[in-house]
Amino acid sequence: MSVATDFKRDLLGAIPSLRAFAVSLSQNADRADDLVQETLVKAWDKQSSFQPGTNLKAWLFTILRNEFYSQMRKRGREVQDSDGAITGRVAVHPAQHGSLDLDDFRKALERLPEDQREAIILIGASGFSYEEAANICDCAVGTIKSRVSRARSHLQQTLGISGEGDFGPDSIAAQVMGSSAA
Structure with missing residues (x-):
C-alpha cells in the first residue's frame, strides 16, 4: 500500500474519535460535525x-483543538444578528455627504451680512431666545426676528434648499437605509 492510501485509511478510522472529542468541546452535535469536517479538510x-x-490521531486532535479555539475566538468578536435588527439600527448615512454639506453651509454663512449672521447664530446655533438675542445685540425683538428671517431666506437661496426634503440622505440612500431598518 502507498503512503497516501495508508493516510486516507487512518484518517477515516479516526473520524469517530474526532467526533467524540469535538462533541465534548463544542457541546453541540452540528458544530462538532462542522469541526470534524474542517479538521479533515x-x-x-x-x-x-x-x-x-508518528501518531496521526494526536496530530488530528491537535488540528481539531486548534480549530475549535480559533472558532471560539472568532465567535467572541462576532455579533449574532440573524434577523438584521442590530444592523438596521447601526446603518448611517455616509459621513462624507454631511461634511460637504457643512462646508457649503459655512461658506454661505460667511457670505451673510454681519448683522444677519450674528442674529442667526445667536438664535439657531447658540439657542438664545429672540428676547435674549435682542438684548445682546441692543436692538428690538422685531429687528432680531427680521434679521433671522432674512438670513434663513438668504441661506436657503444660496444653498438651493426648497424644503425639508432637501435635508438628509438622497432618495437612493434613504431607500437603502429604510430597507435595512425593516
Missing part, C-alpha cells in the same frame, strides 16, 4: 507535513 490539505510513523 485541513489534515488532507496538510498531509505532506505529517510525518509517517
